[in-house]
Amino acid sequence: MTLDILYQDEDLVAVNKPSGLLVHRTDLAKHEQDAVVQRLNEQLGQWVYPVHRLDRATSGVLVMALNEQSARALAEQFMQRTTEKRYLAIVRGHTPSDGVIDYPLAKLNEEKGRSRFKIEGTEKDAISRYKTLEHFTLALPVSRYDSMRLSLVQVQPEQGRTHQIRRHFKHIFHPLLGDTRYGCRHHNKAMREYWSPELRLMLHAERLAFDHPRTDQRIELTAQLPIDMDNLLQQLRTENKRD
Numbered sequence: 273m274t275l276d277i278l279y280q281d282e283d284l285v286a287v288n289k290p291s292g293l294l295v296h297r298t299d300l301a302k303h304e305q306d307a308v309v310q311r312l313n314e315q316l317g318q319w320v321y322p323v324h325r326l327d328r329a330t331s332g333v334l335v336m337a338l339n340e341q342s343a344r345a346l347a348e349q350f351m352q353r354t355t356e357k358r359y360l361a362i363v364r365g366h367t368p369s370d371g372v373i374d375y376p377l378a379k380l381n382e383e384k385g386r387s388r389f390k391i392e393g394t395e396k397d398a399i400s401r402y403k404t405l406e407h408f409t410l411a412l413p414v415s416r417y418d419s420m421r422l423s424l425v426q427v428q429p430e431q432g433r434t435h436q437i438r439r440h441f442k443h444i445f446h447p448l449l450g451d452t453r454y455g456c457r458h459h460n461k462a463m464r465e466y467w468s469p470e471l472r473l474m475l476h477a478e479r480l481a482f483d484h485p486r487t488d489q490r491i492e493l494t495a496q497l498p499i500d501m502d503n504l505l506q507q508l509r510t511e512n513k514r515d
Contacts, residue, residue, distance in 0.1 A: 332477025
């Protein structure tokens with residue numbers, strides 16, 4: 273149950289967060305007792321301070337402070353957007369070689385029993401830049417098509433809006449594989465039958481860069497792909513070689 277520590281000193285600690293683990297306990301998941309904060313409290317024997325978050329299903333680099341002063345300094349960097357974040361995602365379809373998604377994001381009405389819709393007047397600027405790393409084509413029927421197309425993309429969001437990458441790629445009709453909220457149910461169903469019923473959101477925080485809160489030295493951290501996402505990519509590459 274211990275977390276993979278990528279970096280640690282007297283001011284901060286960074287881990288490779290596994291998919292499926294909350295960053296901290298929330299009112300939206302009151303029944304969940306397990307979270308990164310609680311694990312690190314026990315693992316390090318001291319309190320940790322979250323300064324940013326990753327979605328529960330997202331894996332990758334997550335940094336936390338070990339004192340209040342560092343927490344304030346790191347949180348300010350995220351607010352001022354002086355950090356650099358890079359993600360890897362597997363998405364539906366064959367994406368262009370690169371692109372910029374400039375699409376303001378509004379809050380969504382989350383009232384139980386009602387379909388989600390935008391709350392007018394809450395829009396905020398949101399820009400995501402991406403580069404396509406690989407295209408895949410599987411001889412796997414999905415919906416009305418006789419094959420499935422997927423892409424591996426590298427994404428750099430300029431902001432950190434809630435579900436920014438997931439909502440942006442839905443907006444350009446290339447939703448993330450395994451996304452049960454904004455994704456394509458046909459692709460998700462077909463891939464669960466083909467690959468694994470445990471298919472999860474294919475989004476990984478690969479790299480995070482920021483200034484050290486005490487020394488101002490630029491810190492660059494990378495997190496290795498989790499086994500499930502790496503295995504899926506290897507399988508997709510193998511299938512494409514056969515073609």
